Amino acid sequence: MMEPIPGESKKRVRAKPATKREMSQFHTDEYVDFLHRITPENAHQFSKEQSKYNVGDDCPIFDGLFEYCSISAGGSMEGAARLSRDKCDIAVNWAGGLHHAKKAEASGFCYVNDIVLGILELLRYHQRVLYIDIDVHHGDGVEEAFYTTDRVMTASFHKYGEFFPGTGEVRDNGIGKGKGYAVNVPLRDGITDENYRSIFQPVMTRIIDFYQPGAIVLQCGADSLSGDRLGSFNLSMRGHAACVQFIKSFNLPLLLLGGGGYTVKSVSRTWAYETGLAAGVELRGGKLLLAVWPKLTIGHAQ
């Protein structure tokens, strides 16, 4: 996690991995316990639970699964806590952004929803938190978690139409007290930087003016980039990063998170570039990147 503190300095923080109890602020105890106990070796004893919790196919069991979830969630929670205590202006956790995970179900490579846990932490200090999702997939897990409240507004820009997870229709906008506090922008294949910007900027300006959030969480899934193995948008690195730059310009406490991204070279390049933007540095080429990199000391949650 990297955090600029006053005076443009950057700092890497080693976040404490999230505990089972912390994960249970959103997830059920039974589901968290299952994630804690299951291993590739004992998986055969849990066949009933595997289908109940949707673990096995898209969400495989691997060595260190629980530790991975703890690190991802701990990074987002620590970032949120530091933002709330005014210890930084921007916190970054590229190991987070796992937006599909549900209260008692894994989904789309996501097991523990670090984003929901981070937002819950922000809600201890802020009356209203805005969540923005630029992953190519709908941010369904986060939307569902806050669908009935006006204390979190969610805005997801995603491919829609015969595409995972299948939700995020434009008319889905919250229920009860949450009515009007979920925004969905369904998009088609091949959207370009210019078209994306022409939707993203006015929509976000309107939302931020209207909602006046105390803090913003931006999920920067990089599967919306051109050439992604799963996504089919046509965004360049700069077009993607323009979203980060634009949201940063509102000068609100900002938690930047990772997410999807299946063409690894583009993911690493884009998140490195966006880390630079967060720190107020524009990275232009390999040489400059190398010159700046040691000062950025970006890292994962641990």
Ligand SMILES: [Zn+2]
């Ligand atoms: Zn995705």
